[in-house]
Amino acid sequence: MLHDVGRPVRRVAMLSLHTSPVEQPGSGDAGGMNVYVSELSKRLAARGIEVDVYTRATSSSAPAEHRLADGVNVRSVVAGPFEGLVKTDLPGQMCPFVREVLRTEATFPHGHYDLVHSHYWLSGQVGTVLADRWGVPLVHAMHTMAKVKNASLAEGDAPEPATRVIGEQQVVAASDVLVANTADEAGQLIDLYSAPQQRIRVVHPGVDLDVFGAASTGGRTAARRRLGLPVGARVLLFVGRLQPLKAPDVLLRGVAALLAARPDLRTGLVVPVVGGPSGSGTDHPDALAKLATRLGIADVVRMVAPARHDQLANWYAAATMVCVPSYSESFGLVALEAQACGTPVVAARVGGLPVAVRDGVTGALVEGHNPHVWAEQLERLLDRPRLLQAMGDAATRHAAGFGWDRTAEETVRVYRDAALMPAVGADPLAMTS
Secondary structure: OOOOOOOOOOEEEEEOOOOOOOOOOOOOOOOHHHHHHHHHHHHHHHOOOEEEEEEEOOOOOOOOEEEEEOOEEEEEEOOOOOOOOOHHHHHHHHHHHHHHHHHHHOOOOOOOOOEEEEEHHHHHHHHHHHHHHHOOOEEEEOOOOHHHHHOOOOOOOOOOOHHHHHHHHHHHHHOOEEEEOOHHHHHHHHHHHOOOHHHEEEOOOOEOHHHHHHHHHHOHHHHHHHHOOOOOOEEEEEEOOEOHHHOHHHHHHHHHHHHHHOHHHOOOEEEEEEOOEOHHHHHOOOHHHHHHHHHOOOOOEEEEOOOOHHHHHHHHHHOOEEEEOOOOOOOOHHHHHHHHOOOOEEEEOOOOHHHHOOEOOOEEEEOOOOHHHHHHHHHHHHOOHHHHHHHHHHHHHHHHHHEHHHHHHHHHHHHHHHHHOOOOOOOHHHOOO
């Protein structure tokens, strides 16, 4: 079905099938995408675009409809059992999910939605059906891609299945506009998925400057006192889901190598790991704590449960450095949030992190995941407190250019472009692997 070219975008069906924007990021399947969908939706609504976020219900007690903000409703639809399903089980629930979304939409006047915006490939598969059924454009954001992840797997991590690779290819072929976080991701869509360049728009994710920007003015000492951390400590912070992809073990091994070379740094060193098990990390939820014990650094490592944004801002502001050693990151919201709090970031030179972190200015980018290389970089910066202070100041200024308001403004332009484009048809015979 062709969509009505030029139709103004007033209402959007936002699809986030596998994780809800109201869930606490940092464990399970809740992460940066939850933040992205929540913050973008609220700011689109502030610009006059109503948003319904459709997600799969994971609890019988959760309301079918939750008002996230004025103009933003989260609609949890029943598709499969509430509990016991992991993300790899969800392809089998896409048909029930589509059915329930269509049933909900049928209660509205004809032509209720003007556009579908899907996030992650599972939602993209659903979006291809809904957009075609309603005759509206489909805008899709990959967030992560199977071919990219499989090219840089962490040791012991399972590769993404062929089902996902094929599914992503189908979504790319069917989308009217593909949103990429960075120019690098846009290139991956073109090179790995044969995406037409003219249908790709680069829109950087943002950071909540009201929450994280304010933390930079409160001071490190105050943040440490609020968290019960020693005021004079050297704090190397990890924030994120505990799974091989995010590589918290690389930081711990790096810290062990650092202390082996510089035992004088042990006094006052604190390594908080803020997050919960996710993905294959749920198979061994205590693996990281056991690793810290085997490495002989359990005395400096603190395992901390996932934190709300206001509390997370305290952790960022309290840190000497935030470490992001991921094997793959489409952008790296943690790096951006940390910098908004005035904290330098040491990150792996992968994915969108070279955009989020200005190497040598707001932090440092590390080639590869060798613990000894990480140890050398951490040692170099810990021995240069003036450099760290200058990087922290620059980090605040850098992050200020990535507010969610800017992301929303650019997304509104993407919607206008999508509404003006002739509809694309998904021809499976034309797809290439």
